[in-house]
Amino acid sequence: MQSSEERTSPQTKSILRFLRPTLNALGVPLLAVLTAMIVGGLIIAFAGGDPFMAYIGLFEGAFGTPKALSETAVWASPYIFAGLAVALAFRGGLFNIGAEGQLAFGAVMAALIGYALPGWLHIALPAFIHIPLAVGFGALAGALWAAIPGALKAYTGGHEVINTIMMNYIALNLTSFLLNGPMRDPNPLNVVARTPVIAVNARIPPLFEGFRVHWGFVLALLVAGLVWWLLWKTTLGFEIRTVGANPDAAKYAGINVKRTIVLTMALSGLLAGMAGTIEVTALNYRHELGFSTGYGFDAIAIALLGKTHPLGVVLAALLFAAMRNGGTRMQFLTQIPVDIISVIQALILLFVAADAIIRYIYRIRAREERVVLTRGWGG
Amino acid sequence: MDWRRFGFIALIISVLFGVVVLIGHVQIAPVIIVTSMLATTIAVASPLTLGALCGVYCERAGVVNIGIEGMMLSAAFFGWLAAIYMNTVFGIAPMPSLLGGVAAAILTGGLLGLLHSVLSVTFKVDQIIGGTVINILAVGITGFLNRQLFFEKGSIFGGNVPHAPGVLPRIQIPLLADIPVVGRIFDQQPITWAAILLVLVTHYVLFYTRWGLRTRAVGEHPRAADTVGINVIRMRYANVILGGMLAGLGGAYFTLESVPSFEPLMTNGRGFIALAAMIFGNWTPFGAWAAALVFGAAQALQINMQFFREVIPPQLAILQISYVVGLAPYILTMLILTGIIGKNIPPAADGQPYEK
Numbered sequence: 001m002q003s004s005e006e007r008t009s010p011q012t013k014s015i016l017r018f019l020r021p022t023l024n025a026l027g028v029p030l031l032a033v034l035t036a037m038i039v040g041g042l043i044i045a046f047a048g049g050d051p052f053m054a055y056i057g058l059f060e061g062a063f064g065t066p067k068a069l070s071e072t073a074v075w076a077s078p079y080i081f082a083g084l085a086v087a088l089a090f091r092g093g094l095f096n097i098g099a100e101g102q103l104a105f106g107a108v109m110a111a112l113i114g115y116a117l118p119g120w121l122h123i124a125l126p127a128f129i130h131i132p133l134a135v136g137f138g139a140l141a142g143a144l145w146a147a148i149p150g151a152l153k154a155y156t157g158g159h160e161v162i163n164t165i166m167m168n169y170i171a172l173n174l175t176s177f178l179l180n181g182p183m184r185d186p187n188p189l190n191v192v193a194r195t196p197v198i199a200v201n202a203r204i205p206p207l208f209e210g211f212r213v214h215w216g217f218v219l220a221l222l223v224a225g226l227v228w229w230l231l232w233k234t235t236l237g238f239e240i241r242t243v244g245a246n247p248d249a250a251k252y253a254g255i256n257v258k259r260t261i262v263l264t265m266a267l268s269g270l271l272a273g274m275a276g277t278i279e280v281t282a283l284n285y286r287h288e289l290g291f292s293t294g295y296g297f298d299a300i301a302i303a304l305l306g307k308t309h310p311l312g313v314v315l316a317a318l319l320f321a322a323m324r325n326g327g328t329r330m331q332f333l334t335q336i337p338v339d340i341i342s343v344i345q346a347l348i349l350l351f352v353a354a355d356a357i358i359r360y361i362y363r364i365r366a367r368e369e370r371v372v373l374t375r376g377w378g379g
Numbered sequence: 380m381d382w383r384r385f386g387f388i389a390l391i392i393s394v395l396f397g398v399v400v401l402i403g404h405v406q407i408a409p410v411i412i413v414t415s416m417l418a419t420t421i422a423v424a425s426p427l428t429l430g431a432l433c434g435v436y437c438e439r440a441g442v443v444n445i446g447i448e449g450m451m452l453s454a455a456f457f458g459w460l461a462a463i464y465m466n467t468v469f470g471i472a473p474m475p476s477l478l479g480g481v482a483a484a485i486l487t488g489g490l491l492g493l494l495h496s497v498l499s500v501t502f503k504v505d506q507i508i509g510g511t512v513i514n515i516l517a518v519g520i521t522g523f524l525n526r527q528l529f530f531e532k533g534s535i536f537g538g539n540v541p542h543a544p545g546v547l548p549r550i551q552i553p554l555l556a557d558i559p560v561v562g563r564i565f566d567q568q569p570i571t572w573a574a575i576l577l578v579l580v581t582h583y584v585l586f587y588t589r590w591g592l593r594t595r596a597v598g599e600h601p602r603a604a605d606t607v608g609i610n611v612i613r614m615r616y617a618n619v620i621l622g623g624m625l626a627g628l629g630g631a632y633f634t635l636e637s638v639p640s641f642e643p644l645m646t647n648g649r650g651f652i653a654l655a656a657m658i659f660g661n662w663t664p665f666g667a668w669a670a671a672l673v674f675g676a677a678q679a680l681q682i683n684m685q686f687f688r689e690v691i692p693p694q695l696a697i698l699q700i701s702y703v704v705g706l707a708p709y710i711l712t713m714l715i716l717t718g719i720i721g722k723n724i725p726p727a728a729d730g731q732p733y734e735k
Binding site: 043095177297300335346357 | 652
């Protein structure tokens with residue numbers, strides 16, 4: 001929720017006191033994860049599986065080998081971007097439920113720039129130009145897609161939850177139209193809705209030879225740091241957080257609330273667009289229909305589990321990535337369907353959102369102030 | 380009545396129908412096209428209508444519910460599971476099995492409504508996040524059980540999807556259904572009829588009964604309602620559970636009325652569309668139904684377009700038209716939200732937990 005240095009008053013002296021806020025901030029999410037794993041274990045046992053074997057398989061699959069680690073990082077990259085997108089919007093008092101659509105639109109644009117630009121310009125672009133162009137346009141497409149509901153929210157009061165959901169369906173319809181029509185891979189052997197592969201020079205290279213983990217993961221970590229810097233070290237970040245905490249107070253303080261809302265949504269969409277862009281430019285090298293089902297909702301869970309703090313988001317994204325990646329190994333070892341991971345993730349979200357339940361179970365006193373995350377339709 | 384809004388809705392539906400008539404009239408008589416479109420529209424709108432009514436009950440009582448999607452998906456699965464369980468394991472005849480399935484779907488919806496009330500009314504969790512929890516939980520539970528029960532060797536069904544007891548039979552309205560051509564509209568399945576009936580019932584309950592007055596009071600001004608002795612917490616619980624049951628019936632449409640099978644994620648966002656329909660309809664039952672018909676018409680358009688593939692030679696043209704026209708309801712919803720078709724007035728205390 002808030003970093004330790006902000007919470008500690010200068011009077012506090014002992015190291016224990018200094019550490020306690022951090023421990024407290026971590027406490028509820030950690031206990032939520034633990035509780036969700038226990039409940040998940042009960043469900044596994046109920047379904048006739050061995051929960052211990054399942055969790056051992058999960059851990060092995062996620063961290064057991066260098067390849068497993070690499071795959072976890074591959075999963076984590078879009079999760080970090082999308083989680084940051086939702087977290088940033090939450091900080092600005094907006095619920096961006098449309099990361100899915102922004103991600104898809106970003107991916108389509110990145111793919112288009114990636115495969116078509118050399119043909120349009122009649123020259124092969126060098127990597128140091130082509131990669132930034134593909135990534136940049138992908139991110140901008142996401143930003144544009146989110147700025148529309150942002151502007152509608154700011155200037156007409158149309159609620160962003162419904163509007164971003166609607167934008168999801170518009171993006172979905174538009175993507176299936178583009179990928180079945182104008183942007184469809186013309187290769188006669190192709191039978192699915194997908195774009196041609198992007199140019200070699202538009203591809204973000206892998207970090208290590210022989211592994212799929214790519215520089216996009218490093219970029220995700222850097223961007224997480226950048227988002228932290230933006231939120232807590234810049235005027236814009238202060239404005240975003242003030243509008244998020246209390247739009248009326250922000251208005252009286254002279255902040256242009258409407259502009260801030262549009263900017264917050266655009267930045268949020270930019271991050272979501274990056275998630276899609278990275279998948280295209282660093283991993284799949286093309287956009288294929290239906291590759292991203294579920295990122296949007298996972299991103300909400302990740303943002304909430306990470307308490308909408310960039311560091312928390314990175315940790316939560318790594319946890320979710322580890323679970324998704326390890327799930328395959330778990331299924332192989334115990335024949336427990338990998339879908340149990342979604343159940344455990346939903347339980348984590350449940351316990352994080354309803355932290356009163358966790359506080360009740362573990363007898364933790366409520367102590368931190370609540371952050372207003374969303375508001376009713378009224379505004 | 381908000382006549383401008385209804386006029387607008389009628390106009391949109393006419394345009395959607397008109398597009399299909401325009402494309403198909405060289406092959407099929409317009410009256411048949413319109414009849415077929417209308418029959419399909421009413422049928423595919425029924426889960427949207429029921430989901431929107433769920434939203435009306437919840438939000439009129441002051442609880443935002445974006446978990447309609449998850450409620451419908453879970454109900455679709457558990458209703459179907461109950462039906463095939465009764466039919467295959469207990470050897471009960473198909474018809475009672477299907478009805479048992481519908482009951483199980485309604486129960487599932489009600490239980491998720493209970494979960495939503497516990498989260499949002501008792502624990503005062505942010506209501507939009509509470510709904511998101513239900514949505515994610517539904518995807519996980521149904522996906523997990525679907526694979527565990529039907530595709531794993533040691534399961535009760537032996538790793539096979541058992542033979543389903545079919546779908547709910549059609550019910551014809553006497554006389555009306557006998558009219559040539561147009562009679563097709565009055566030949567629908569039970570959940571579709573129930574959805575229309577429940578629109579009327581909800582309108583009556585909400586605006587002409589003591590229950591409805593209390594529900595609206597709790598959603599508009601809970602403190603005032605509390606002062607005159609209405610139990611705010613209990614009213615909210617009851618309405619959210621009731622709404623959940625309606626969403627559950629809407630979920631049953633997918634596996635017991637439309638097709639006799641379950642597929643992961645099969646509600647495909649229809650719960651969110653239902654939510655949009657409720658807002659589109661300005662939190663009223665009739666408005667919600669009309670808006671559901673708009674979305675239904677867009678879906679019917681995409682279904683009916685398939686029949687006219689040969690009429691327009693390049694396939695792409697049909698694809699383009701269905702994709703572009705298919706976008707209309709989403710764009711319209713966003714336009715409606717801007718308030719240009721008249722002000723949207725949500726219940727005043729919508730989304731706010733009640734603190735005594």
